[in-house]
Amino acid sequence: MKIIGALIIIFSLTMIGFQAASMFSNRPKEIRRIIIGLQVLETEICYGSTALPQALLHVAKRVRGNVGELFYLASGFLTHYDGLSTSDCWEMAIDKMWGKTVMKKPEKEILLHLGKILGQSDRSDQQKHIRLAVINLQSEEEEARNDQKKYEKMCKSLGFLGGILAVILIY
Amino acid sequence: MDTQLIAILPGPIRHLLQGVAPNIQNQLEEIRIRREQPIELILGQGSRFVCSNGELTSHPAKGWKVNSLEMDKMTNLISQHSLYALEEELKRGYVTITGGHRIGISGKAILEKGEVRAIRDISSFNIRIAREMKGVALPIIPYLLGQKKFLNTLIISPPQCGKTTLLRDLARTVSYGNVHMAGKKVAIVDERSEIAGSVGGIPQRDVGPRTDVLDACPKAEGIMMLIRSMSPEVIVCDEIGRPEDVVAIQEALNAGVSLITSVHGSNLADINRRPTIRQMIGQGMFHRYILLGRSKGVGTVEGIYGENFQSLEKVESL
Structure with a gap:
């Protein structure tokens, strides 16, 4: 009986460790997806002159996971909310999806800032702002990768070792 | 709505x-x-x-x-x-x-x-608000037909009297063909996207099955392009009046293409005061003049005139 209990404790703490580790490994992935999405958006806007809702829909099809969903939601809000300002629609989509992603505050700030300009100026201006956002996101991605290197393994082993420690302390 | x-x-x-x-x-x-x-x-x-x-x-x-x-x-x-x-x-x-x-x-x-x-x-x-008035052009078509050829026509009208509506319906009627004539190839130079109302290159108005639309293109350039590329029989464009239009229209007439176009003005004397139009009239470029007004509502045909401004038989209100 004791052994089974000990195994359960070790297993669950290990899982928690893995979970924490996956946060570190998913963040750069998601930032990468946002970057890809914005690059697609730039092409759509600057070369295709596609209307924003349509362009975001195209982006949503190209980007996987929660990030794709975010673009999809934004596109939907733009079409259905009776002319509600672009930045409000964008913000709503971000607020709705942010909890489901593992991205952090700096990325959110970059995206919110971009939302204020999206669709509101001519093509060259849009391009400048999207590129700026991409550059900023790239530096965040860099940082996220460093964090990943530092903490991912640590979280995993910490979980396992923590489990063992708990078992030792209990007995 | x-x-x-x-x-x-x-x-x-x-x-x-x-x-x-x-x-x-x-x-x-x-x-x-x-x-x-x-x-x-x-x-x-x-x-x-x-x-x-x-x-x-x-x-x-x-x-x-x-x-x-x-x-x-x-x-x-x-x-x-x-x-x-x-x-x-x-x-x-x-x-x-x-x-x-x-x-x-x-x-x-x-x-x-x-x-x-x-x-x-x-x-x-x-x-x-764009209105389609299908069929308004049909009664005046007989006045605009020469021997086998559509005559060069100038529509004179004050703003808001159905100039564009009539142009569009003429284009459609000529393109479909009608009881008076077989259908012809029509090309529209739609500088202000009013005649065909194109959105993303697709005409939102019915302009006929034999019609090519060159959307948002300046008239003079557009007329030249269409003559070269689309071999139209009739070219439709609106609101001529710039000096370069004269050259383009001359070119079209030399190429044997008929022209339907319009100009702002409330009577024949009005347009004669505009130098470029006077020049075109002087050169005998147009064979028919249609005067629009709103004496019996928007789009009333006040008169149809021949080459020398002789009144042809009046058509009752459209």
Whole structure:
């Protein structure tokens, strides 16, 4: 009986460790997806002159996971909310999806800032702002990768070792 | 009201206009929406403002005022949140929406090297409601036919008298063919996207099965391009008057292409005062002149004249 209990404790703490580790490994992935999405958006806007809702829909099809969903939601809000300002629609989509992603505050700030300009100026201006956002996101991605290197393994082993420690302390 | 038109109106304005009596809605020629001003409706018999209960008034203070938020929403709806996609349109000052309606825009002009680059801080919209009047051209077709050839025709009309509507219907009637003639190849140079009302290159109006539309192209250049590329039998364009138009039209006539076009003016003397038009008339470029007015309602044909301004038999109201 004791052994089974000990195994359960070790297993669950290990899982928690893995979970924490996956946060570190998913963040750069998601930032990468946002970057890809914005690059697609730039092409759509600057070369295709596609209307924003349509362009975001195209982006949503190209980007996987929660990030794709975010673009999809934004596109939907733009079409259905009776002319509600672009930045409000964008913000709503971000607020709705942010909890489901593992991205952090700096990325959110970059995206919110971009939302204020999206669709509101001519093509060259849009391009400048999207590129700026991409550059900023790239530096965040860099940082996220460093964090990943530092903490991912640590979280995993910490979980396992923590489990063992708990078992030792209990007995 | 047209569903496409409704789609670009923000909620409160939409409800207000849908509350206007249906027979008035059908007479609408223009809807003018201005920041912090009541909505003005231009009807056949004059201008009225809309009250908050949907009734019409001629007293501006009683009208329901449009606030800034609604104007911004409307900008978003018209541009689909994408001002960058309307760069060219904002330079010209109007947008054509699906359904062929045209929305004039005015606000603060942004200049670059002395040329208008865009309009910002939009303060008024003028929605010109496009009407299709199928069949209005048919009664006058017999007057415009020469021996096997369509005669070069100039439509003279004051603004808002159905000039574009008649041009469009002539294009359609000639393109489909009718009891008086077989269908011909028609090409439209639609500089202001009014005749065919193209959106994304697709004509929103029925302009006929044998019609090619060159959208948003300057007339003079467009006429030359079409002669070279599309071998049309009839070219339709509106509002000629610039010096370069004369050369292009001359070229078209030399190529044996017939031309239907229009000019602003309320009578024959009016257009004779304009140097470029006088020059064209002097050279005998046109064989028929159609004078439009609104003596019996919009689009009344006041008279059809031959080469030497001799009146041909008058056609009753359209």
